[in-house]
Amino acid sequence: MPDSAPTAVSPAIIVLAGATGDLGHRIALALLARGAQVRALVRPGSTAKPATEALRAQGAQLVEVELADEAALAKACVGAACVVSALSGLREVIVGAQTQLLRAAVAAGVPRFIPSDYSIDYTKLPEGSNRNLDLRREFGRRLDQAPIRATSVLNGMFADLLTGQAPVILFKIRRVLYWGSADQPLDFTTIADTAAFTAAAALDPDTPRYLRVAGEVATVRDLQAAATAATGRRFGRLRAGGLWLLHLMIRITRRLAPAKKEVFPPWQGMQYLHNMFTGLPKLAPLDNGRYPELQWTKVREVLASQK
Numbered sequence: 045m046p047d048s049a050p051t052a053v054s055p056a057i058i059v060l061a062g063a064t065g066d067l068g069h070r071i072a073l074a075l076l077a078r079g080a081q082v083r084a085l086v087r088p089g090s091t092a093k094p095a096t097e098a099l100r101a102q103g104a105q106l107v108e109v110e111l112a113d114e115a116a117l118a119k120a121c122v123g124a125a126c127v128v129s130a131l132s133g134l135r136e137v138i139v140g141a142q143t144q145l146l147r148a149a150v151a152a153g154v155p156r157f158i159p160s161d162y163s164i165d166y167t168k169l170p171e172g173s174n175r176n177l178d179l180r181r182e183f184g185r186r187l188d189q190a191p192i193r194a195t196s197v198l199n200g201m202f203a204d205l206l207t208g209q210a211p212v213i214l215f216k217i218r219r220v221l222y223w224g225s226a227d228q229p230l231d232f233t234t235i236a237d238t239a240a241f242t243a244a245a246a247l248d249p250d251t252p253r254y255l256r257v258a259g260e261v262a263t264v265r266d267l268q269a270a271a272t273a274a275t276g277r278r279f280g281r282l283r284a285g286g287l288w289l290l291h292l293m294i295r296i297t298r299r300l301a302p303a304k305k306e307v308f309p310p311w312q313g314m315q316y317l318h319n320m321f322t323g324l325p326k327l328a329p330l331d332n333g334r335y336p337e338l339q340w341t342k343v344r345e346v347l348a349s350q351k
């Protein structure tokens with residue numbers, strides 16, 4: 045046998061929490077496509093979900109564990125190169141469960157952690173301007189004090205929301221609804237592109253504290269052009285008023301329908317839009333070119349699916 049016989053390099057193990065979710069299962073599939081070994085943490089009761097079955101079929105290892113069970117969590121983290129969270133929830137999840145996950149990662153000696161941020165740049169927003177993003181900042185402070193290297197992926201708004209949840213592109217009346225300026229640049233990235241980038245970042249040992257990406261940076265005028273191009277029908281603009289009016293609407297909606305236990309009640313979505321229209325959480329500089337093999341989906345392509 046030659047002295048320098050090649051030794052097989054075992055694939056990196058990535059522990060993933062939230063793998064049954066919309067973003068999480070796509071991160072898992074993107075990791076598997078890159079040859080990683082995915083250890084998906086699934087809470088008891090969620091193991092029979094279709095997303096879980098699909099992950100198992102693609103080769104992910106499923107570990108049934110409660111995020112409150114720190115010993116079992118730490119065991120599940122042993123040998124991992126990175127722990128990725130794609131959990132979604134309010135304080136008990138973003139601060140509580142993620143802290144459990146962080147402690148387990150540290151106890152198991154995992155070198156890197158990617159929290160469930162996937163948002164506009166909350167580091168540039170004042171405390172109190174967005175409930176869900178305040179929770180990410182709070183967890184981020186714990187993460188920064190832990191002996192582990194952290195990387196947050198910031199992607200603006202999921203472009204997929206433009207065809208549904210986000211009341212910006214009004215297909216029925218062919219208008220783009222906005223507050224403030226039609227020239228304010230806004231960041232949009234699809235869920236699939238965010239997942240592909242996060243998978244690449246999870247396998248990249250040299251990532252910085254923040255990575256910022258946007259599949260497309262578009263103003264309201266650009267959204268108008270994209271909607272027109274995607275549908276073949278002319279879209280106009282509908283300015284509802286200044287940002288002060290949106291702020292007032294958020295306060296009224298929150299008072300009338302607080303929905304305190306919902307992660308994304310209407311007022312929270314409005315708050316997100318308000319933040320974006322102020323320009324404060326604009327992502328810059330962008331790290332889109334960090335993994336040259338990745339392609340970015342344009343807003344027009346997303347809207348075309350709504351034709």
Ligand SMILES: NC(=O)c1ccc[n+]([C@@H]2O[C@H](COP(=O)([O-])OP(=O)(O)OC[C@H]3O[C@@H](n4cnc5c(N)ncnc54)[C@H](OP(=O)(O)O)[C@@H]3O)[C@@H](O)[C@H]2O)c1
Nearest residue numbers: 062063064065066067090130131132160162163200201202
């Ligand atoms: N930038 C944007 O526009 C935008 C839009 C939407 C979401 N996001 C962000 O993307 C991330 C993922 O969101 P998503 O839409 O993929 O969420 P999702 O589909 O609701 O999935 C949430 C995941 O978290 C898990 N989970 C929730 N509570 C848990 C708990 N207490 N213990 C264990 N697991 C728990 C769920 O597990 P089960 O299957 O067991 O319930 C599921 O796997 C979040 O950070 C979210 O804020 C960003």
